[in-house]
Amino acid sequence: MIRFFQLLFVGSILLMACHPKVSSNMSQENDAALREKANELAQKYIITDGHVDLPYRLKVKNFRLTREYLGIPVETDEGDFDYVRAKAGGLDVPFMSIYIPASYQTNGGAKELADSLIDMVNGIAKAHPDKFGVVSTPQEAEAAVKAGKIALPMGMENGAPVEDDLKNVAYFRKRGISYITLTHSKDNQICDSSYDTTGTWKGLSPFGREVVHEMNKQGIMVDISHVSDNTFWQVMDITSAPCIASHSSARKFTPGFERNMDDDMIKRLGENGGVIQINFGSAFLDGEISKKRDELREKLQEQLEAQGLSYRDEAAKAIIEQFRKDNPSVYADLDIVADHIDHVVKLAGVDHVGFGSDFDGVGDSLPTGLKDVSQYPNLIQTLLKRGYSESDIEKICYKNVWRVWNEVQKVAKNMQAGKM
Incomplete structure (x- = not known):
C-alpha cells in the first residue's frame, strides 16, 4: 500500500511537470485551501x-x-x-x-x-x-x-x-x-x-x-x-x-x-x-527599501526648496502630488x-x-x-x-x-x- 502511494505521488509530480496548466491549477487550489485555513485560524x-x-x-x-x-x-x-x-x-x-x-x-x-x-x-x-x-x-x-x-x-x-x-x-x-x-x-x-x-x-x-x-x-x-x-x-x-x-x-x-x-x-x-x-x-x-524611500524624500525636498516652498505650503500640494505620481513609493x-x-x-x-x-x-x-x-x-x-x-x-x-x-x-x- 505504501509503495502504491509512493508511485501515485511520483506520478502526480511527473504529470505536473509535463502539463504546466495542471501544475498551475493545483497551485491555485492549494493557495485557495491555505487562504481558507488562514481565515479560519485568524478567527x-x-x-x-x-x-x-x-x-x-x-x-x-x-x-x-x-x-x-x-x-x-x-x-x-x-x-x-x-x-x-x-x-x-x-x-x-x-x-x-x-x-x-x-x-x-x-x-x-x-x-x-x-x-x-x-x-x-x-x-x-x-x-x-x-x-x-x-x-x-x-x-x-x-x-x-x-x-x-x-x-x-x-x-x-x-x-x-x-x-x-x-x-x-x-x-x-x-x-x-x-x-x-x-x-x-x-x-x-x-x-x-x-x-x-x-x-x-x-x-x-x-x-x-x-x-x-x-x-x-x-x-x-x-x-x-x-x-x-x-x-x-x-x-x-x-x-x-x-x-x-x-x-x-x-x-x-x-x-x-x-x-x-x-x-x-x-x-x-x-x-x-x-x-x-x-x-x-x-x-x-528592508534596509534597501528604507534607503530608496529616503532618497525620494530628499529629492522631493530639493524640488520644494528650489521653489522656496515647504511641505506645509498650499502651493506645494500640487508639486507633491505630481512627484508622487512620477515617483511611486516602494514597499516591503x-x-x-x-x-x-x-x-x-x-x-x-x-x-x-x-x-x-x-x-x-x-x-x-x-x-x-x-x-x-x-x-x-x-x-x-x-x-x-x-x-x-x-x-x-x-x-x-x-x-x-x-x-x-x-x-x-x-x-x-x-x-x-x-x-x-
Whole structure:
C-alpha cells in the first residue's frame, strides 16, 4: 500500500511537470485551501498586536467623544484600525499605544497627555460597550473576547510620564497600563534612546534602574523597543521578569538601524523568556527599501526648496502630488515580514516572536498585503506556506505574549509578598 502511494505521488509530480496548466491549477487550489485555513485560524485563535497608535491618531484629528465622532473607531476610511476591519482580520487584542512625543520631556505635560489618552481609550469603550472593553490582564482580555468584544489593553510609549516620581509607576498600573516603552526618540530620565546619539546615561540612569525594578514589582511589562543597545543589555541584567519588544524587527535586514534588534539581542531576549513583536513598517523590514524611500524624500525636498516652498505650503500640494505620481513609493511585502519571523525563530525559537505592527504609527510605509488590521490572514497564509504548524501560529498570534504577560503578573505578586 505504501509503495502504491509512493508511485501515485511520483506520478502526480511527473504529470505536473509535463502539463504546466495542471501544475498551475493545483497551485491555485492549494493557495485557495491555505487562504481558507488562514481565515479560519485568524478567527479561531486570539490575535494580539503589541502596538497600535490609534489614540494619538485620534488626538491629532482632534477626536472628542461627541455624537459626531462616536463612529470613528467603529468604521472609517481613515487610518489603519477600526472595529469593522479588526473583526474582519481576526484582531482581538490590540495594545493601544499611549504615545508621548519626546517634546513633552522638555516642554512638560507628559503625565497630563498620558492621562488624557488613557481617558480617550476608556471613553471609546464606554461609548461602545458592546464592541470594546479596556483590559489589563490576559484573563480580562480573554473574557472580553469571549463576550464578542475587542479587548483594549494599553502600553505607554515613552516613560516620560513617570517623571521623577517612582510612585507614578504604580499610578499608571492602576490606570490600566500593561507595558511601558522606557523611552522614545530622545534620551529621557530613565534611559538612552536608539535614535539619540547623545548617550546621556550610557544605558539606564540610576533612576531608570529603580523604574525597571518598580515595573517588575507593579506588574508592568518592560518594553525595550526604542532603547539604545546599552540600555537593552543593562535591562537584561537587572530585570526579574521577562521583557518584550512591542514593535521592533531584526537588524539583520536593516544594517546600522539600531532601532531594530541584532542577533545577540534577539537570542538574549529569548533566554530572558521574552518576545519580540515584529514591526510591519517598511523601514523596519528592508534596509534597501528604507534607503530608496529616503532618497525620494530628499529629492522631493530639493524640488520644494528650489521653489522656496515647504511641505506645509498650499502651493506645494500640487508639486507633491505630481512627484508622487512620477515617483511611486516602494514597499516591503509579506515575504519579508515572514523572513523576520523566520529569523527570530532560527535564533530564539518559535516561543519568542509575535506581531507588533505599529499600525497608525508608521504612516504610508506598510507592506503590500498588510495595509491595515483586516489583513492578518494574509500573513498567516504566508506562514502556513512556509510550513508553520497551527500550534506555531497560535503561539505567534498570542500565546507567546500571554506567557510573558502572565509571568510578569506572577513576578509582581511574589515581589509584593516579599518572596523575591
